[in-house]
Amino acid sequence: MRTLLLTYVVYTFFVAVESESAEKARIRRMLEDKLTPFGDESAYRKSSETLQRSPRKMDKRIRPFEDIAPLNVSINLFISSFDSIAETTMDFGLTFIMRLRWQDPRMMFPDITNEKTYNNRTILTMDLKFLDELWVPDVFFANEKSANVHQITSDNKRLRIDSAGYIYLEMRLSATLSCHMRFEHFPMDVQVCAIEIESFAYDTADVNFDWDSTPGGVELARSIELPQFKLQGHVLGKCESPRGNFTCIEGKFILSRQMGYYLIQFPPTLLFLAYVPTTLIVMLSWISFWISINATPARVSLGITTVLTITSQRSALTARMLRNREFFLQRFILSNKHLISLKKAALPMVSYVMAIDIWMSLCMAYVFAAVVEYAIANFIDKPDIDRLARRAFPSTFAVVCCFYYAYYAVCVNELPGLSEKMTRWVGDEGVRKLKP
Template sequence: MRQQWNDNRLVYEDRLKEKMKERIKYLTMTDASKVWMPDTFFRNEKIGAFHNILQPNLYIRIFPNGDVLYSIRVSLTCGCSMHLALFPLDEQTCALNIASYGWTKSDLVYVWKDDDAVQIPGNLSLPGGFKLGGYGNQYCDVVTATGEYSCLQVDLMFARQLSFFVVTIYIPCSMTVTVSWFSFWLDHKAVPARVALGVTTLLAMSTTQASIQNSLPPVAYTKAIDVWSGVCVFFVFSALLEYALVNYASRSDEQRSVKQKERKERELEHCSFNPERLEEQGAPLSMDPLMRRIEGAHMIPPSAYLHHNRIPIRRPNKISLWMKNFQFQAKKIDVFSRVLFPFVFAMFNAWYWSYYLSKAQSQKENKAS
């Protein structure tokens, strides 16, 4: 941080000889207590530290006309109020406020330098998936109960590198959800395999969601990352519930198949023809059994015949025909889930990215205007 002001008590230009004026451009000091200093402080500072290795990192240059240039190296941790509704697709603007602590505006006024008031190094790199989107400077004079104070403000716009969050959050969550769908291709009788796969993916997704929440400050509103992680947990949990439904359907299928077999046996017993009953209807006993059956065939009641030609033939549609190709209802649930779950997740991705990217773009335009 550099500050420059003029102190007419330090003018020594008239004391220099002509030869000395060319050689001495300014005097350098390292003791700030020897000259008057403004009581500058950072209004939103939380933690600050000076650099004193190996010597205090500061210098004071006194020019012949009384100008004083004070440069010091400091490290600051400042507070910044952020709105994280679009995290991690958001941009945050943080301010650095510089003001006088005790001198009012009638005594001390801060003015930005005309050229290059804020200088940013070209090789600046920020941790945590951030990048510097832009910066600016303005005035932020404040009025308090003790008077009006001059204030300077540096605006720093921080944009998040989306690729960082795609690699660390979105892709791992998508892979966990996809792994949970593998259970749809396993046999419904493989209970240990399907339960272990569902529970493992659910625990992995819950751990990922907890780690995301721990890295962010608690807020009262829903963030974009909360929507993503919550829906991913819902899909993994739904895959586990799907197997519970399949297990219940498989047991119902077994009971249904047993009842169908019993009903078919009763129908066969009811529809079977007993030739011995023809003897009670007057058939000659001396005839050969085979001839007796043939000659007594006219005694069979018409209701014993199956008239298939009288039943109209209905052509089943493709969907019902495809559904009847599977023997068990549990198998149908797995087949539907193989198509339904990826389709719904793809639709959610289309809505999520289109909605939040459009909101992020509109937020950028509002800040630019």
């Protein structure tokens, strides 16, 4: 009895295992039928088998076309967002998709005959595990401070191979890149920030990087918008690696500061650092020209008040440039909201004169000259000096303002070597292309 029972149990177990294996085989055949590209199962199996055998025949430590010619690697970037532009740390952030394309003859496989091919070549999407079996260019960003590949919900990478052996690798990254900025023309400045791509181990005799000309080396999302800057265009080209004869390409982004923010912004966000308030204070100092020279308290009070107001604005500008701003913040910032605004708008401490320094000096000179004018008029006791000042001060100030704006407007537009190559928006495509 026990023998029969044991035999029945063993028989039932083997039948269950065989049924499960048959079911798995049936499901696998169904999946293969559905996943077979273009419906040609025999061709698909042949191509897949070729790809599976190829890595075993190749050494991924050896680059394609070794001892034959430098390998050309085409690079394309799709910029989805400018995350930040920080003047204090002199860097900017990007989120983008980087596409690499190169040819490896060892990965060629037979074409699958069907109309749905890429450039008359069959292209297959591969599992990312297959990437470990391939030679991949050692791309790095020369001006990178930090970077990472997105991994939510899985590695944001895509690998494709076509029948001619071309490999297409895409990945989504976020990077913080250094950008050397100059502030002589602040707040009418133009900054040129670049992304530099190099090969770390292979020199130009082995690998050559170039911008992909088919879709455009750099594409930008239509939704890109910066709060304080305007993206005027970008320039693509080669660069020289400081490490030696290594392949290097760069894309330069031309960013012009939107002056409207500084033209009309009132305190306390920028702490009086605006053109309209200072202009109004200068005009306020001219009221003393219409007050009798015998009204000494009124004219002196008005003159001293305007001088002190301009002086406080100049002090605020100096304090805003300091690296250690805690002392300044305790006296001028009354809320966390203003603290955040100031930190975002802060500039690094520089040793040269900026455009806003020139403006503040001009305003100081005019309000001080108004006080001196009263002293001269009162000492000589000639009201005609006031009548002359009523015309001279506004007219000369208007001329100075025109020269000031014209000078810096011309300076910021002088971008040697960039204006001829700069790319701009084309229609509603949201893609910047090189001018013909």
